[in-house]
Amino acid sequence: MAEKINLTLKVWRQNRGEEGRFEIYEAHDIDTDASFLEMMDVVNDKITLAGGEPIAFEHDCREGICGCCGSLVNGKTHGSHERTTLCQLHMRHFKEGETVVIEPFRARAFPVIKDLILDRSGLDHIIAEGGYVSVKTGNAPEASTTPIKKELAEAAMDAAECIGCGACVAACPNGSAMLFTAAKVSQFALLPQGHPERAQRAKDMVAKMDELGFGNCSNEYECAVACPKGIDVKNIARLNREFIKARLTKS
Numbered sequence: 001m002a003e004k005i006n007l008t009l010k011v012w013r014q015n016r017g018e019e020g021r022f023e024i025y026e027a028h029d030i031d032t033d034a035s036f037l038e039m040m041d042v043v044n045d046k047i048t049l050a051g052g053e054p055i056a057f058e059h060d061c062r063e064g065i066c067g068c069c070g071s072l073v074n075g076k077t078h079g080s081h082e083r084t085t086l087c088q089l090h091m092r093h094f095k096e097g098e099t100v101v102i103e104p105f106r107a108r109a110f111p112v113i114k115d116l117i118l119d120r121s122g123l124d125h126i127i128a129e130g131g132y133v134s135v136k137t138g139n140a141p142e143a144s145t146t147p148i149k150k151e152l153a154e155a156a157m158d159a160a161e162c163i164g165c166g167a168c169v170a171a172c173p174n175g176s177a178m179l180f181t182a183a184k185v186s187q188f189a190l191l192p193q194g195h196p197e198r199a200q201r202a203k204d205m206v207a208k209m210d211e212l213g214f215g216n217c218s219n220e221y222e223c224a225v226a227c228p229k230g231i232d233v234k235n236i237a238r239l240n241r242e243f244i245k246a247r248l249t250k251s
Contacts (some may be wrong), residue, residue: 005095036089037062064087071103076226083227083230110166118166122213148192163229172222176216178217178223182238
């Protein structure tokens, strides 16, 4: 039989455009096998039954794929475990009677919509600015038509693991989206299918990142530590090279 745990939650509550504040909630008899989001569900049920307004938090897949659930737990993105999204964090990693501080990611480019829910659409705008590949219509070509070196294919797939959760932005002291943008640029730049728009993509995505108010990269590397998918900072170096080459190339 699973053990139970009792916690005190210090949760950030805020409506868009208003000042926020922390509120205290008690989480009693929480199953230690439950995920963090399941614990939040239990607490919200009790708040609702008492006539209160439940804590707003974002979630979807609850399988570490969608990147929606990101929040700061005790000051750390997605909690205390490396390469773990918040929905994959389990209550057995907390201590009996512990006070858990839960707040939204803090970044200028991520305004609060409500409580723990952020407007992270800026990341979508960066992708839309150049994260695509032009293709001719018709049947897909045979996989062996375009030979690709194994190391390039693996590096592209590693970069494509980025789920756009925004933890890298929240962890960066400058609120930079460089790791995110670098991953999206790298996954295309490494493969021949992404070469037609290669130069323009790098320029456009960086320009959009700056336009949306994301900060500059100062090589602190907190982004890579916070990333639940382990995106390598080498991608930032690749983005810098792609951008410099693009600026030196006539459009």
